[in-house]
Amino acid sequence: MYEGVVQDLIDELGRLPGVGPKGAQRIAFYLLAADPTDVRRLADVLVLVKDKVRFCATCGNVAEEEHCRICRDPRRDPAVLCVVEEPKDVVAIERTREYRGRYHVLGGAISPIDGIGPDDLRVRELMTRLADGAVRELILATDPNLEGEATATYLARLVKPMGLRVTRLASGLPVGGDLEYADEVTLGRAFEGRRLLDA
């Protein structure tokens, strides 16, 4: 145990995800030895991020104003809506530079074993967005794991009566992987989604 504020810092750092007691101690002593200007800049950013950043009123993505950058952009296609689990998935899709539509962040995936049902996600907000008929295609880009697939199945069934085009991101073999290591489910999906090669 250290005295006073040093121990308080270690305790606070230790509450961060992925930081254990040893890691917290190492970061605390790094901060103690660091230049005061650097530490103050870090502290200012931490305070600022809590004060300024909120969730977009439309899509649920992180934003510094009422609406996020993507929702404010008039060049984005309002007829295509991509549903993702977390704001970090928006960043991953934006990195592809392939998608020009808008997003809807659910805030997680349906996981009954963890007590998370559809009412705990931003499903109601999604239905409100779809109600005006402006969206023609809904892309379900939840994670390709059990919870993500089940969430996509649930949403597809929910929006079916609206007559939208509902699509799911393709699953299959990862680029750079070896076929012999592919598991049966992934390889099966790759076969299901095989495409014609126009050579």
Place this chain on the structure above:
Amino acid sequence: MSLYRDEGVVLRTQKLGEADRIITLLTRRHGRVRAVAKGVRRTTSRFGARLEPFMLVDVQLALGRSLDVVVQAETLAPYAGPLMGDYARYTAGTAMLETAERLTDEEREPAVQQYLLLVGGLRALAGGEHDPTLVLDAFLLRSLAVAGFAPSFAACAGCGVGGPHRFFSVPTGGMVCPGCRPPGSSAPSPESVRLLGALLTGAWDVADASAVGPRREASGLTAAFLAWHLERGLRSLRHVERV
């Protein structure tokens, strides 16, 4: 590094660090085991979808101090595939996994009957021959029976006198005669009691022919019975999609 091999059902996964997961398995010979699957969240992981909940896998594990480490995994039955594509079956299946986890308190304590029951339940659920809620309720009742809490739907749970009886008491352990009836007992319909008995014994012709009303009542009684013996309800049960 001490290695061992077993077959098991993946009950639950939890994220760990950057790309790892903690996998909880109910294995045939080693009971409930928790192990780290390294790099499993990367798209190039060699485990891929094999270590998702509902998957029946043949695994090789390295013995660890608190958590074992998954070294290899091969699919024996990919139950996750059919379940993730049907929301009612998915929610019923998660309640089955949570029950199996809760009823196997001790890690590494062999629970062969519970394991076989879970595999059979998942096979029935994935096969889609019966209504998912019937499969779930049959699994819950039989799991309780395996754990030593078998409910009585014929003889009185208090004094053992032959039935049929009219009243149901969760604390007493099933149907009770007028003499043993504690305050607060319910009086389910005879059709619901017949359905509960059929689910416990595996009389699927009776269960499949049952009407919606008795199914709902039987599900409610099963959930109450389970909550009593587990001391707190299942988190997943309230999300189960019922007819």
